[in-house]
Amino acid sequence: VKLHGIIPPLATPLDDRGAIDVGSLRRLVAHQLDGGVDGLFLFGSTGEGPLLSDAERAVVLREVVESVAGRVPILAGVMDATPARVVAHAASARELGADAVVAVPPFYFTHSQLEILSFFRELARMSPLPVVAYNIPVFVKTSFEPATIETLAREGAIVGLKDSALDLAATRQIIVRTADLPDFVVMTGLEQMVDVAVQMGMAGAVPGLANVAPRSFATIYAAAKAGDYARARQEQERMVRLMDIVRQAHSGQSFIAGAFSGFKTALTLLGVIESSRMHAPLSELSVAEAERVGAVLREVGLL
Amino acid sequence: VKLHGIIPPLATPLDDRGAIDVGSLRRLVAHQLDGGVDGLFLFGSTGEGPLLSDAERAVVLREVVESVAGRVPILAGVMDATPARVVAHAASARELGADAVVAVPPFYFTHSQLEILSFFRELARMSPLPVVAYNIPVFVKTSFEPATIETLAREGAIVGLKDSALDLAATRQIIVRTADLPDFVVMTGLEQMVDVAVQMGMAGAVPGLANVAPRSFATIYAAAKAGDYARARQEQERMVRLMDIVRQAHSGQSFIAGAFSGFKTALTLLGVIESSRMHAPLSELSVAEAERVGAVLREVGLL
Amino acid sequence: VKLHGIIPPLATPLDDRGAIDVGSLRRLVAHQLDGGVDGLFLFGSTGEGPLLSDAERAVVLREVVESVAGRVPILAGVMDATPARVVAHAASARELGADAVVAVPPFYFTHSQLEILSFFRELARMSPLPVVAYNIPVFVKTSFEPATIETLAREGAIVGLKDSALDLAATRQIIVRTADLPDFVVMTGLEQMVDVAVQMGMAGAVPGLANVAPRSFATIYAAAKAGDYARARQEQERMVRLMDIVRQAHSGQSFIAGAFSGFKTALTLLGVIESSRMHAPLSELSVAEAERVGAVLREVGLL
Amino acid sequence: VKLHGIIPPLATPLDDRGAIDVGSLRRLVAHQLDGGVDGLFLFGSTGEGPLLSDAERAVVLREVVESVAGRVPILAGVMDATPARVVAHAASARELGADAVVAVPPFYFTHSQLEILSFFRELARMSPLPVVAYNIPVFVKTSFEPATIETLAREGAIVGLKDSALDLAATRQIIVRTADLPDFVVMTGLEQMVDVAVQMGMAGAVPGLANVAPRSFATIYAAAKAGDYARARQEQERMVRLMDIVRQAHSGQSFIAGAFSGFKTALTLLGVIESSRMHAPLSELSVAEAERVGAVLREVGLL
Secondary structure (H helix, E strand, O other), X not given: OOOXXXXXXXXXXXXXXXXXXXXXXXXXXXXXXXXXXOOEEEOOOOOOHHHOOHHHHHHHHHHHHHHXXXXXXXXXXXXXXXXXXXXXXXXXXXXHOOOEEEEOOOOOOOOOHHHHHHHHHHHHHHOOOOEEEEEOHHHHOOOOOHHHHHXXXXXXXXXXXXXXXXXXXXXXXXXXHOOXXXXXXXXXXXXXXXXXXXXXXXXXXXXXXXXXXXXXXHHHHHHHHOXXXXXXXHHHHHHHHHHXXXXXXXXXXXXXXXXXXXXXXXXXXXXXXXXXXXXXXXXXXXXXXXXXXXXXXXXXXXX | OOOOEEOOEOOOOEOOOOOEOHHHHHHHHHHHHHHOXXXXXXXXXXXXXXXXXXXXXXXXXXXXXXXXXXXXXXXXXXXXXXHHHHHHHHHHXXXXXXXXXXXXXOOOOOOOHHHHHHHHHHHHHHOOOOEEEEEXXXXXXXXXXXXXXXXXXXXXXXXXXXXXXXXXXXXXXXXXXXXXXXXXXXXXXXXXXXXXXXXHOOOEEOOHHHXXXXXXXXXXXXXXXXXXXXXXXXXXXXXXXXXXXXXXXOOOOOHHHHHHHHHHHHHHHOOOOOOOOOOOOOOOXXXXXXXXXXXXXXXXOOO | OOOOEEOOEOOOOEOOOOOEOHHHHHHHHHHXXXXXXOOEXXXXXXXXXXXXXXXXXXXXXXXXXXXXXXXXXXXXEOOOOOHHHHHHHHHHHHHHOOOEEEEOXXXXXXXXXXXXXXXXXXXXXXXXXXXXXXXOHHHHOOOOOHHHHHHHHHHOOOOEEEXXXXXXXXXXXXHHHOOOOOOOEEEEOOHHHHHHHHXXXXXXXXXXXXXXXXXXXXXXXXXXXXXXXXXXXXXXHHHHHHHHHHHOOOOOOOHHHHHHHHHHHHHHHOOOOOOOOOOOOOOOXXXXXXXXXXXXXXXXXXX | OOOOEEOOEOOOOEOOOOOXXXXXXXXXXXXXXXXXXXXXXXXXXXXXXXXXXXXXXXXXXXXXXXXXXXXXXXXXXXXOOOHHHHHHHHHHXXXXXXXXXXXXXXXXXXXXXXXXXXXXXXXXXXXXOOEEEEEOHHHHOOOOOHHHHXXXXXXXXXXXXXXXXXEHHHXXXXXXXXXXXXXXXXXXXXXXXXXXXXHHOXXXXXXXXXXXXXXXXXXXXXXXXOOOHHHHHHHHHHHHHHHHHHHXXXXXXOHHXXXXXHHHHHHHHOOOOOOOOOOOOOOOOOHHHHHXXXXXXXXXXXX
16 A cells, blocks of 8 residues: 545534434535545544544545545544554554554653654554554644654655644755655645645645545546646635634644544535544534634635 | 551562562562551562563462461552453452542543543443552653642542652642541652652652562651651652662663662662563663662661 | 842822823832831833833922832843843833842743843843843743752842742742852742742732722731731731722723732722722723622722 | 845854954955855854954954955844843944844843843834844743744834744744745744745854855755755755764863854864954864864765
């Protein structure tokens, strides 16, 4: 599996009682594939992955594997607090039909670069699926240094990097340092920077906002790959404006709940999923806030 | 169970292959009880709790319950990434004989105070054991505000607080705000501040360093409770000097690995446990670093 | 000058046009001296020192020197961005009659411990007045490590430390490390911890809240010095409740503007100063917020 | 003055006694103009601006105004702790011949967005020169939010933004929000992202590394402006490798001293300036570290 293009981190639709809403999930997958995406990433942040029980994860992965039917690769996040459980998630992902796993450095405790190396080496040894490293310091709260990522890439412990760090200058250092490794891919998680990512030499993007507008992101990627940066930038700037849907929560939600609930709310307004319900203990948008999400969708012409 | 006094967060001794070392664990528990401690807290940070598998947790808890034989209360940490697993840990802790559970606010995602309230209310509803809240922002990386803690205490969702935040002024706010709740206890996790904690009105302390010197901490607590703050301060300052054992790691370990490995190294030098091995991926002290731990033990007269 | 006791960081009263209000300043100094304070610290954070022009600083220092008339020592903050100006402030403080200067590590750029040492050594060489080091990481945003402070104390470059860091465990490390230096004093800046500071062996406190309630802080200090910790704690807890006046700003002010404006508002309600006006660009409390400050004053019996 | 292109933040050459080295400064200016830069920015971070005395600033600005002789615009940083001094720097910059001033939000205290607005509005009112806002959270340590910047741009209080924040997604938000303001320019301070900045629609860049390699940055800018992103990226990646000169300090310097001293060291090795001396209290590279800077220069073909 060599990853490229737009690989949305799939939201996990819940029904009003908080259970996995399989019908909505099926429609969401269809919405993505119709939009022209190149892969799907389950159990990422947008997918509220760390909050899902093993049973919930299995329901989602089974359904997505069946819906996708081999058309695009499926990545499964394996973030967890305990190293043994990260490995268990990887085994389960293989069994249920994923193509690769995505892992963050260990969190809760603040690990050193040496300990992060040790974690990924052991995971590479134990995982039955290729490992993509995931750098998201806003959640992991530990630096995952370019030199550490280069070492893991060079050893073959990881086949790629999803970089959601805000510091693209550091990402660029990684790109330059791994330029001689033809099979190693770097992808961005930043919704606002997909055209730029292609220009910098990245293989693609994993933008949460693509749940809402997969076709727009496929367009940005295709235009940039074709060298039409003006067209790519135009659509990208529309997506910058669309990102206002993540900033509508003002009634006690965490930023993250507001952001991901913003995606889900947009998907309900577009008729793709049934409910914007978040996994406990995350809270969703109020009715008034949801209306502002609708206003943003209208401003960019999606509604 | 109304907690008071010195309740060490027990280290988890491992053998040289990384498995739970039950013999060392038994000696460590005896070392604590001989030192006069008033409870034991398993699976805290010092116990590398978040890194332990379910099987490892069960081995430890069974052994400690048997060794303690009801002489002091046993608290079990239930920190985990997934809310469903926090509840599962609580059920298992009850089954295996713990007296209370200790839970941090949800981590990885940065939750709002509203979401933290929701998390603890649900945990209180689901847990078969009383819940002690644990404020340790250095790991959880989310503020757990005095007003939130007061609300949970007032609702009876939590029976106490272990506060390992550095900001004792905030702790004092909590003490003043909950002064009318006779059954709610506040304990400090700060090794250097046990005498002060008693003076401020806290019920006790959960100091990692008490693994090494339980009798010293029992002395500080007893002297302070008796109003002999001069004696308490004298022994407390000896413990401030002993804390230098957490600062001897300089060969690529995380601070936390260096600190907890410092405790384990001291316990091996005192003949209590066999090995200073840390749970993967945390790394332990080098031989040269362990020698400096020995030097600190000698300086304060423990060796 | 050997510092001890309660040394309030004096607020800088402004009139409604933003100029130094000398009459209010005179009454504020009298309020402090009547309250039994042991010194005055000008141009600290509470005094909005870094925002004052040279001319404003001179007006304040001249007036306070004249009002105090040698009854207690006067410390002058010399915080500034440019090292040459820190030295110039020290020269001017000497000329205008201060007894010591108070300096933070260099800020804006993030300096290393080596560079902080170099800064204080040069300041000690150039300053005509003794230098008190001021650790306030919330503003300086650089760690000022116990080992660095110990080195400066041992060299005689600094005669004392005002520690406003929240981490009292680190302060305690400094106290223990400098216990053999009889002329070196450590004072806390934490309003909520004055009794504790005395118990830990500190020489006194520099609490902003003492502007409002100097007599209460003098009482806490005297009771704790006399070993009557129960009495000290009782009055200290009253001050913990009074600190709610720093948390009443909810209309766009910075936390710091809300806090210091809270002090000034309380002083206007007590009839000590004329206006709660803050130095530009800091904003003051709204009328509704000021009413809540009044409510807090009434709750603790000051109004 | 409408800014565009490459505007290096000029280093401030010092001689071995720490005084401004006017001869080196003259050669450095010539090196920049020969390299094809479009402006010069004095007293930025790279220029150690906040550490310079008024006299030192005047020497530098006079010399640069004379050397440049009107060929490119000159911007003068006016960062200082006290608002009155920021205004005084602006007056002095005008008098000595600068074309615009560059100001950061107030620092030391952590100001709110409302207070930042107030600061810039007052500066705009008082400054005899147009004001460029400078967002550099690594030093200012306060968020300067896109909405705040948009407001100031829309009011005409600022004519441009130099954005050195790492978060280019936020910069992009600013670009989109101010796209209808034809006279407002956004420039990046990120050395590694100049091609990307042009692609995103920025007017240019203010890269510290351009001190060392002005011609390379002029090439990147020109190629990107011409739509030749492949050529721009190629030279940009060479500059990413050259940035390793900022990471060679390992003997107690702050990161910033190591970085800026890396620039100065490279300039001495290229024969442009005499000494890599830094302004006190910043420390410079050791001889061994300077050799590694030389090795990097050789790797990218500059030596």
